[in-house]
Amino acid sequence: MSFSPLVDRLLEALRVLPGVGPKTAQRMALHLLERDRDGGRRLAGVLAQALEEVGYCRRCRTLTEEDMCALCTSPRRDDGVLCVVESPADMLAIEDAGGYRGHYFVLHGHLSPLDGIGPEDIGLDQLDVRLDEGGVEEVILATNPTVEGEATAHYIAEQLRERGMRLSRLAYGVPMGGELEYVDGGTLSRAFNGRLPFRGE
Amino acid sequence: MSFSPLVDRLLEALRVLPGVGPKTAQRMALHLLERDRDGGRRLAGVLAQALEEVGYCRRCRTLTEEDMCALCTSPRRDDGVLCVVESPADMLAIEDAGGYRGHYFVLHGHLSPLDGIGPEDIGLDQLDVRLDEGGVEEVILATNPTVEGEATAHYIAEQLRERGMRLSRLAYGVPMGGELEYVDGGTLSRAFNGRLPFRGE
Known part of the structure; x- marks a missing residue:
């Protein structure tokens, strides 16, 4: 009925x-x-x-109805660190975990050649513009610990290598095969503090 | 954040x-x-x-954007039976169970003097108008098998007694204290078939 x-x-x-x-x-x-x-x-x-x-922040691509989001315009964040995440939900999870004071860059996905999702679809051209602003000394590649997330992190690391800035990946502590969005705050905090230099094997 | x-x-x-x-x-x-x-x-x-x-059907008070709902205007329903239910969800559950071919009247709640919900708030004046149309030989009081639902059924039975039509209540089979909306179709069907004459003790 x-x-x-x-x-x-x-x-x-x-x-x-x-x-x-x-x-x-x-x-x-x-x-x-x-x-x-x-x-x-x-x-x-x-x-x-x-x-x-609601669209994307001009600078970090997170969701906002403003031209630039509140976090990008905040004077209290560390301009020297940029954390690259797959989604706004990941950014939110990291903020909720506390402890991280740098900036973000949101990919809105990950590289997926089979689905036709290439570097420009995840805003890597905008990431270049963002880094050209200068001031960033370390990029934390906080894509999901999945096959696609790892591959995306490797690709970005490759692109950024010539810039000579420090590249890091979240420490082990995040469960492999899971989604960052659902990791508990404590694990996420420890993973942030224990982050390791990025080695693109 | x-x-x-x-x-x-x-x-x-x-x-x-x-x-x-x-x-x-x-x-x-x-x-x-x-x-x-x-x-x-x-x-x-x-x-x-x-x-x-979306408002209420003029005749049965179920939800519809029309003046009268499809069921009230259907020529294939039994005009002799009217089933009084607390909510459109209950009506939907009974229809989904199958077997009932009569009409409905929706109270959108039950009597609750402490909350200031009296006979007119559950449309009993409209029920009178509906029954004045004539043709209804049996009224099935299918309010929820809860204290409030039973009390409402008793009140309505009292009001309708002088009309001399058959009054019935769903057969035992519906679990006491539960909500009609969540009863499985088989139980509901059996309760419909095994309905008993209403006795207002």
Whole structure:
């Protein structure tokens, strides 16, 4: 059985959310329609606005509706260290772990030649521009400890080698084959403190 | 750490959804912003439209954007039986279980004097109008098998007694203290078939 066409469309639209199947979509739709229309309207409005206005920071490519994000314009961060991550979620996990005071650069993915994702798709041309600004003495390659993440780290290290800056990778401590986003803060902190010089074997 | 103000507002707005905490909200927001902006725009649009246009069916009070819902206008339903439920989700569960071919009336809640929810808040005046149409020979009181649901069923039975129509309640088979919405189809079917005459002790 289905409700009306419009409610059915809402059920289907809710399923774009990760982890939301038919039953959860129904529970969400009925909750909003029956018990929280104001909250639902706010969600619809903010979602539309965010999708319209949120883009990438000009400098570090994290998500922001400004030209430059708050972290890039902060005077309290260490300009000498740049941490390269695959996603804004990774950046958030590292910030939540605490201890790191440098800047970030967000790739929004990793190299994947088979999927047609090359250096420019992950913003490596922008990374060059970023490093041309000068001031960065160390680049921490904090891509995920997966095959693709490692390969991407190696590729970036190769590109940056001639610049002569220090390159490092997160210390062992992060579980291999996992996703950085889900590592607990303590492990992540230890991995940051114990980071090793990058050796591209 | 937080993202930009607008992304933070999106994270907060997503938490109106049932079962969505901070971590899930973040995963949803990043998924939409990073990987599925089209799906997100569609969701925002349909959600806004549904909250604006979806109201109650004039006849049975289920959710619909039409004046009367598809079920009320269907010529293939049994006009002699009316099933009173607490929510559209209950109606959906009964339809999914199959076997019932009559009509519905949706209360959108149950009587709760302490919360100031009286007969008119659950549409009992509309139920009177509905029954004045004539044709209904049996009313199935399918409110939840909870204290409030039972009390509401008793109250409605009392109101309808003078009309002289058959009153029934779902057969035992539905677990006491549970929510109708989550009962499996087989149990629900059996409860429908084994329904008993209503006795207001």
